[in-house]
Amino acid sequence: MPDPIAAPTGEPALRTIAMPADANPNGDIFGGWLLSQMDLAGSVLAKECAQGRVATVGIEAMKFHKPVMIGDEVACHCRIARIGNTSVTVQIESWIRRTVGRERHKVTEGVFTYVALDDHRQPRPIVKI
Numbered sequence: 001m002p003d004p005i006a007a008p009t010g011e012p013a014l015r016t017i018a019m020p021a022d023a024n025p026n027g028d029i030f031g032g033w034l035l036s037q038m039d040l041a042g043s044v045l046a047k048e049c050a051q052g053r054v055a056t057v058g059i060e061a062m063k064f065h066k067p068v069m070i071g072d073e074v075a076c077h078c079r080i081a082r083i084g085n086t087s088v089t090v091q092i093e094s095w096i097r098r099t100v101g102r103e104r105h106k107v108t109e110g111v112f113t114y115v116a117l118d119d120h121r122q123p124r125p126i127v128k129i
Contacts, residue, residue, distance in 0.1 A: 006104075045088075060110070060111045061110060063109050066107045071099040075094070095107065
């Protein structure tokens with residue numbers, strides 16, 4: 001049963017559909033596929049914050065709450081948790097809507113850290129506005 005009060009925190013950064021190629025033989029989506037979607041979503045916000053190229057340097061506190069199945073609509077919501085000298089830490093939640101119904105369920109959450117890179121792929125300072 002969904003929590004009627006529960007809602008995603010942060011801004012929507014990515015929305016996609018879980019496809020058969022992303023699943024195991026039982027129809028459950030691989031955790032690695034979901035992790036990569038979260039990484040893509042977090043990098044959108046981190047790149048915006050850093051005003052340029054970023055690379056993932058860490059994933060902390062990753063939690064899988066519920067399985068994702070073929071056909072589920074997956075939405076990743078992100079918010080900046082911390083801005084350092086060269087890094088941005090993003091809190092990411094993944095929510096799904098099953099193929100039937102409109103109920104949303106939080107399926108994962110994690111904290112991803114990205115480092116800002118210069119043209120030589122070296123860490124660079126983030127200009128705080």
